[in-house]
Amino acid sequence: MENAQQFNDDLCQFLTVATTPFHAVAEMARRLQAAGYSPLAEDADWSLKAGGRYYVIRNGSSIIAFGIGTDAGPVEGVRMVGAHTDSPCLMVKPAPERQSHGYFQLGVEVYGGALLNPWFDRDLSLAGRVSFQCAGGALRTALIDFRRAIATVPSLAIHLDREANKSRSVNPQKDIPPLLCQLGEGEKADFRDILRAQLLEEHPDCAVDKVLDYELCFYDTQAAAVIGLQGDFLASARLDNLLSCYTGLQALLQWDGKATVLLVCNDHEEVGSLSAAGAQGPMLGSVLKRIAGDLAGYSALTERSMMISADNAHGIHPNYADRHDENHGPLLNAGPVIKINSNQRYASNSETTGMYRMLAAAEGVPVQSFVVRTDMACGSTIGPITAGEVGVRTLDIGVPTFGMHSIRELAGTQDAYNLSRVLRRYYNFAGPLAAS
Template sequence: MESVMSEQEQFNQELCGFLSQAVTPFHAVAEMAEQLRSAGYSQLVEDESWTLEAGGRYFVTRNGSSIIAFGLGRESGPAEGLRMVGAHTDSPCLMVKPAPEIVRQGYLQLGVEVYGGALLNPWFDRDLSIAGRVSYQCSQGQLRTALIDFREPVAVIPSLAIHLDREANSSRSVNPQKDIPPLLCQLPENEKADFRALLRERLLEEHADCGVDKVLDYELCCYDTQAPAVVGLRREFIASARLDNLLSCYSALRGLQDWDGAASVLLVCNDHEEVGSRSAAGANGPFLASVLKRIAVERETYAALTERSMMISADNAHGIHPNFADRHDENHGPRLNGGPVLKVNANQRYASNSETTGLLRMLAEKAGVPLQSFVARTDMGCGSTIGPITAGEVGVKTLDIGVPTFAMHSIRELAGSADATNLARLLTHFYNLRGSLGAS
């Protein structure tokens, strides 16, 4: 007899399915939009007028790579405060350059640019594919865009054999201009390299009725085709690309799907966090504030809304690595499967303060979710998130939290198989929290 799949196993299976589809920020937003539609959320368009109703569920996208979903509570309207969660859709990767064709020694290679703070060594000897957004001119002369995903392995970055670099294990470094152009194929001498022609063929394969006349430009990246998996002798871990930060996006999305409709809620997933968030679609841009002002309508309502709201910035945390435990503060080394991590930094690299973390500790206890804490070593630098940016741009109370992770910014990261479920459970309780979000 087949055993009934546990809640955690079911969640992780669905998380892995999401990660497989969300190979770029564009694909992540498309998948999230589809799931929101299935959960009863209606899509809004930024350049059209909005009619919002109590109890309504809505979402809006910007640039196809950022998304905001929100629900207006039946019992508590937005002026009473929004339960907000923020995450980001982008991950460090290799982006294809505008003129990418490199032909050397009879091989066609692809010129790429490093996006964000990628850990480069793990990109070697992986089966890579290509995906993203393509802008093209259709047969009627109009500008259109479409998503593409080659899905199959079409590229690889071969390592240099140790016989040709005897110091590889002790001193090899990666030159991102010279060492990482992926290998696409062998090219006969009489064949001209034309990447845009290749994209046109792919567009016609994926979108037969697109009427593409000419590929104009694109935003494409390479990604690892190895599927996400639950791994470990006792299946304790999730291994995948883009866990930072699609794991948070999915956990927050699941919480939104389980919203009870009482209080007002919002989820924002921004693009461009890994490169500073300063863009029209990034957290350091106007997207969130613009949506909040349209929800509030009146200036006084907007002021009350931001003062009474609270945001949880959900972004992965550094788990304490057993081989490098000295890289952590001895009292703040989060363990995988030990629960979500409250991230604190006195210099405001994280937005947490005692009021916001205190509220979350109370909520976690009610939800039965364990919490851990992370503070960087005092003699080491500290990363940041959309939390301080959002707090500074919008003025909303904020805290930073995340699932502990190994190999952050690698092509394949590792998280605990219990932690994503616990994060989703905690965020669901936050969305459904009644009463004030501040200290009395």
């Protein structure tokens, strides 16, 4: 991307398409294939070649893309970037149908640490993966996305709750089931029949006989957009952390082919990362072992490699400035943020932060730091998990953001572009990744 405007325009398109982790991975795979990356299957033999570009998908929701360097092979160090594909949301329960006073609603479960109040009075759609049986008896899966507003969670009017602006809380069991439609007297809705109709509409060749199960989440239909009087801000759902997935992908697509590079985007970070496709699972380690070729090569690879864990940071909110340490309040559009925590909730150390500062200075990109207030708890990322699972030196960094875990988050229009520039330089950096 030649400038921030082009970068943000394409980022908005990506965010609009990537409504679930499954759709995000499918879109990333499409872009990788268009750039010459070849898909690999985990249950097949791999024949990796210098200069080769590859990607592998697990569970349809996690993806690893990598390139084998022509000048520096994997055992000489892999330049890795990590992010995650999932975001807090409302996921549909297995037996979701609810009918009350002629209204049809769906029971939902809260995925991750979602801010629930912003989900009220939004135009919601539904997307995800569906498992079904074909007419011939075969089991298949397919992605669906209604793409239009099919539901909403109406607020209770202030006239019926006069203390709403003082003390209203949200009960996730009874207050947030989305409303889909009205039903006639005696009429009943079958959610699986609705899904079957949607599958036939989106995949007419599937010969769907019976919907068996699904992983579906609601999302806000309002598209990602550049906003603000001077166009300073990017507003969208799922900035945490599809913004980092996109940023890492754009940097990878500008790889010069010389050093060995890798991008991993894991699912399930928002719920702890412990899954077959999560950062605390075996996926990355398994891929790195196959890239290295043998145990000795793997040991050399991990010792000489580095991971940059990219996940959004908390920008200092002008209305809540006291929630930050006075010397560590990152500003939007003032540069990506190095995240530091002495209790290892972030994995940055002086060596990895030094490397990033050197790369950023060479690119002319400003750098900020975030440390949580000493009297507050600290969040975490895939950084410490990856460092612990793989044993690779790691840096935690992110774009400063407002409204993290809301249905609509806010970032600056310069920061992701600048982070992508530094990650591109990192991927193309010819020297050793460890201090001498």
